[in-house]
Amino acid sequence: MNPSAPLAFALLASLAATALLALLLRTRAAWHADRELLRETFDGASIGMAVADPAGRYIRVNQAMCDFTGYSEAELLKRCYQDITHPDDLDENLRGRARVLGQDEHRFQQEKRYIRKDGQVVWALMVVSPVLDKDGRVTSTLGQMLNIDYQKRVEHDLRTLSAHQKKLIEDERTHIAREIHDDLGQRLTALKLDISLLRLGFGHNPELLRLAESMGGLLDDTMETVRRISSNLRPAALDLGLAAALEWLAEDLELRSGICCRLDIGNEDIELDEDRATVVFRVVQESLTNVVRHAEASEVEIALRSAETHLSLHIQDNGRGFNPKTPSPSRGFGLLSMEERVRALGGNLRLDSAPGAGVSLSIFIPLLDAAPT
Structure with a gap:
């Protein structure tokens, strides 16, 4: 054996170790650089950003989040997102975040209200996404808040x-x-x-x-x-009450179009103030106009009910229906007008339809004054 071989092997091993050490040092430096970049990106972002554990407790927040909520970083790290979420938006937030934690969704988005430290209510567009470990398990969530x-x-x-x-x-x-x-x-x-x-x-x-x-x-x-x-x-019938006005609309529909219109207002006498009565009348009027123009229906059912706290109206036809996700200029402005009228009274409107399944429209209006959101 050549006496110089062990020396050569030792030299090669030394060079390999040196190269490996250099690679490790470069990798470590690159990792630290990437980590520093991510930290700077997180801390310097112009939108609010927060990392929360599965229970919702904040474990990291950036300065924009502090500015948005009015709390210092130390104060936020003692709180959870539930503490600063408006009560009316909390249920939707809880359900959406649970889907992200369960990995049923890759992202959850919500327009929600936050309660600042000074008590002011502010709106943000919030996007929540999961943070995964090397095994693909959710360890926390990243929330991004755009001030709207x-x-x-x-x-x-x-x-x-x-x-x-x-x-x-x-x-x-x-x-x-x-x-x-x-x-x-x-x-x-x-x-x-x-x-x-x-x-x-x-x-x-x-x-x-x-x-x-x-x-x-x-x-x-x-x-x-x-x-x-x-x-x-x-219609002069409105002066006689909402029930009389709706009966007039139903009779007028049958007379003009031949479409059978069944009106169900129960056995109770529904008395409303003029603003609410007018909105309900206009919603029914616009809906019946749409039935005549678009639905190709032979029957329409109108049901009106009054509870202690709210009024509900349901209109259903047996026409051809349509896909609500498909834009339709002929329906768009009429539906928008109805939605705005109902929303102005603190209520909400829901429309369901599918091709061949007719159209179902429902509104709910509080009987006590409520400010629209």
């Missing part, structure tokens, strides 16, 4: 303005309808009486009699047109 409070306040102001404008329009429609009914209606009635007197006074003159008959027919058509315009602006 300004957008939400603008949205609220626009809805308030929209509700106010609709109220002004309804008031003006009511005023015009009553002017038409009281003033123009009386004048047309007087003219009809004059024509009747003409028939009596000049019945011996065939030419004048034919003219009076023609005038009478034209006047009857005009009075019917005036009645229809007045009813469309605001």
Whole structure:
């Protein structure tokens, strides 16, 4: 054996060890660099970021999260997300985060309200995603909070303005309808009486009699047109109560379209203030208009119920239905108008449909004043 072989092997082993050590040092340096980059990215992010354990306790937060909530880092690390979540948004948050922890979802998103340290309620778009260990188990969650409070306040102001404008329009429609009914209606009635007197006074003159008959027919058509315009602006039946107004809508639908309309208002006398009664009436009116235009239905059912705290309305047709996820300009604005009317009273609207399954529309309106969110 060559006496220099052991020395060569030793030299090679030394070089290999040196190379491996250098590789380990570079890997460690790269790992530290990546970790530092992630730390700087987390801490310096312009949106709120927080890591929470499975129970929801914060274990790391960035400065943007502190600024958003008004708490210091030390204060947040003594709390859990449940402590600063608005009670009305907590259930949805709990359910969504449970799905992420159970790995049923890779991400959960929610528009939610936070309660700041000073008591102010602020809105954020929150996205929660899981943090996994090397075995793929969820060890914690990462939450990212984008401040949308300004957008939400603008949205609220626009809805308030929209509700106010609709109220002004309804008031003006009511005023015009009553002017038409009281003033123009009386004048047309007087003219009809004059024509009747003409028939009596000049019945011996065939030419004048034919003219009076023609005038009478034209006047009857005009009075019917005036009645229809007045009813469309605001049906006189609303002055008799919501039940009477809905009965008028149902009868008018059957008369105009031949569609069978069944109205179920129970055995109780439902009394509502004018704002709520008008909203329910307009929702039913818009829904029946959509049935005539789009549904190709032969039957419609309307059910109205009043509980101690809220009013519910359900409208179901047996028409062709549609896919609610498919945009439809012909329905979009009508549905949006209904939603805004209901939301302005603190209520909510739900629409369900599928091709061939008809359309089901339900609204729930609190009977006590509630501010829309």
